[in-house]
Amino acid sequence: MLYPMSPKVVELKRKLEGFMDRHIYPNEERFYREAEELGPWKVYPVVEELKPLARAEGLWNLFLPDSHHGAGLTNLEYAPLCEVMGRSHLAPEVFNCSAPDTGNMEVLERYGTEKDKERWLKPLLAGEIRSCFAMTEPAVASSDATNIESSIVRDGDHYVINGRKWYTTNATDPRCKICIFMGKTDPDNPDRHKQQSMILVPMDTPGIEVKRPLPVFGFYGVPDRASEVVFTNVRVPKENMLLGEGRGFEIAQGRLGPGRIHHCMRLIGLAERTLEKMCRRVRSRVAFGKPVSEQTVTQERIAEARIMIEQARLLTLNAAYAMDTVGNKVAKAEIAMIKVAVPNMACQIIDWAIQAHGGGGTSNDFGLTQAYATARLLRLADGPDEVHRNQIARLELKKYSNA
Template sequence: MEFSPKVKELQERLNKFMDTYIYPNEALFHHQIEENRLAGNPWRTPAIMKELKEKAKAEGLWNLFLPESSLGAGLSNYEYAPLCEIMGRSTHFAPEVFNCSAPDTGNMETLVRYANEEQKEKWLMPLLSGEIRSAFAMTEPAVASSDATNIEADIKKDGTDYVINGRKWWTSGALHEDCKVLIFMGKTDPENPDKYRQQSMILVPLDTPGVKVERALTVFGYDHAPHGHAEVSFTNVRVPQSNVLLGEGRGFEIAQGRLGPGRIHHCMRVIGVAERALELMCRRALERKPFGRPLADQGVTRERIASARIMIDQARLLVLNAAHMMDTVGNKVAKKEIAMIKVAAPSMACQVIDWAMQAHGGAGVSQDFFLAAAYASARTLRFADGPDEVHRNQIGKLELAKYKV
């Protein structure tokens, strides 16, 4: 795994920034969220986030993704991977500091690829500068959304507008006070015999009449403020037809183009989470001495540490391979490799974090360590951007296709 001098230099600068500003301020970040909660608005951006965003921007550690655009840092997916992993070590804090957090990264890549110039000027540029945030409204509570063709949200033409009706949930980021726009997926042509041409994607400003954030959803009790996960209703929401992305019937195509990069970014970040969990497990094992000797002297502990090291490195190599293929043959050809990492990386992280929690005893599930919150996030990734079962099914089909005559 040899990276270019440019990437090595960015790794060094990014690690220095993490050591100087991110890790020392994690507790303050969460404290400020709780202060905002007590003041009645947990979705407000903590002051430390605003401060560190300016520092990251000033140091050129900003918008490090966007491999296909001159608007990014000029890095390929392969080159971005080790940087995204570093940011993932503080998964609830660091990525946003560098303007590299979900769902904004996926939404920005979507706008770069599929938006027209007017749409880019209105929404992409403020997102790139960090002035606003965004959300992606695809999943619905009433249908099995792992099959995107099930989506029922209705988008109908009326004059020069579209009128939208539907209900979405797990619309991550919609609760954030800086969220100004949603990328909404619904059906413009439900009777089309091609079920993959029934859907469209459309830009919906969050302050449009009829858009209502109904509630915040929690993950194992975590509300992930100030980002959050929202259930959102759309009642006779009227937006101009010029807000459609790429054109009617292209929603499924856009979704496939968007989710590939989104999936690999999640996997890159979760490897960083797993690395940090392993570090904590090793330190704890050396410090704690139950029954008169360190945990590190227990055979089961060493076995778990060894297994964790193997599993993390395996997942990293799979991710780098997928990134390389995305760069060289494109996301569509790399779909099997993307599906493989989407299964492997979150499952690996869940296991490593679980072992780390076990080494910490009761402390491991408390708020005093990042492990419990990290586990909740890693477990969520086994659903987000497609559940394990869907990806395994696709991998199986692609593998079987090699042997069909």
């Protein structure tokens, strides 16, 4: 194996897989039912019931590197564990390893004051509250984050915040208590990447209105609680500014690198689970006198799926290794490559699995429509394919700038 697992990771993976078998897979049907019946404004009881069990087994905050709060795993060590969690929509939050809380916790760990950590990081690490990240806006093409129009204006000992955000994950969750908000503090700065800042905004601050949940392919609350939020003259203390004015992009790059690779790790697990469903399905169905598994088109798709998953996993492990050894900034090409390759891989394999399941594949009975919604949205979340491809191409062309 190119990237062998340490004994510590092997043991954690064994425990994690056992927990998935005992508690996650048997409760998936209940999870989807609660999400549908209760909707995105409510807490799903099954999640809260399972979280103490995961914590008791030491399967908690595994994502957080270099910290006494987590397992102290590197990105490379976390990869196979995150992949296991990605096999089910229910799993990540149960282990306190779900977005956007993971990214927000890392921001608070790196850039928050001791007061911030006590007030927000501590309950987030305990799984007692949730958080949201307000960056994308409906009025501009947010694939270019310098387009962001929301304002953060200094007024004495406070900042006044105004803006309309959407796809703000978690905002409808009643446990969502803190928002990391990105807006412009210096819109006239000639350096467009120093116009933005990030600031902590408690969700009970006057002037915040969670307008509506946003469905992802018709799903509310699964795979996430995407929301539209309006901020009108929201006042927060100046101490809530993270790192300093004009440093929003700096924080974003530190936050989005791990977030992007975690998404890819989970998607590899989802693709593995989907391929497993596909293989079981085609072995159990007969068409035109022989099992569907013996149809050559089916075998070709299964073979291609296995190749694509292995390629994606190696590319992701390579990116994790680069992040651990040379840092997120230097590893930006590797991160960009997986952010393009892995969601596209997952979309294709899930599409083949839907086809193999026939009409039933388009229902919610097999978890394939939910899986496709996840994979397809991740071709947009944390930067669309086009942005990452452009970055990869620029980095490649730069090698020949003196040719």
